[in-house]
Amino acid sequence: MKYKHFKPLVHNFTHSFMGGCNFHDGRFIFEDVYDLAIxxxxxxxxxxxxxxxxxxxxELTKRVKESIRFYQQWLPKMAKGLGVSIDNLVEYQTEVYLTKTRQINVRAIALDDRGKRYEYFVWV
Structure with a gap:
């Protein structure tokens, strides 16, 4: 297993979840998350x-929670495709927040079993 492949996993998975292809029940998932962040x-x-x-x-909408459940099932498959195992990731989360300049930031943060932290801003 190559730990260096956690970087694309964490970044690309968050990008996919928050991106324009994650559409459910007539709305993009990022729209609900952005509304809550605002x-x-x-x-x-x-x-x-x-x-x-x-x-x-x-406070997450039902639509977002359903998408999270779907993506949680997909995460191990995506990891396997990159040659890594999520068993070696101790923590992983996506943060979305509004800055003081009213910009929406999306950040992926993970920690592997060696203690290495992965932190990436994701521009969607």
């Missing part, structure tokens, strides 16, 4: 991928 005025919207949990942010 409502919170700087407080982060956090989507927890690992450790896997059924208890996501209570």
């Amino acid at each position: 409502k919170r005025s700087g407080q982060k919207v956090i989507i927890q991928w690992l450790p896997k949990t059924e208890h996501q942010d209570t």
Whole structure:
């Protein structure tokens, strides 16, 4: 296994989830997440991928929670395709928040079993 492949996994997975191809029930998922981030005025919207949990942010819409469940099933498959195992990722989350200049930031943050931290801004 090559730990260096966690970088594309973490970045590309977050990009896919927050990107324009993730459309569910008549709306893009990022629209719901962005609306919540704007409502919170700087407080982060956090989507927890690992450790896997059924208890996501209570303010996320049903549409977003359904998409999260689908993507949680896809994460190990994407990792396997990149030659890595999510068993070696201790933590992984996506943060979405509004900056003081009213820009939406999306950041992917992960930690592997060696203690290495992966942190990437994702521009979608």
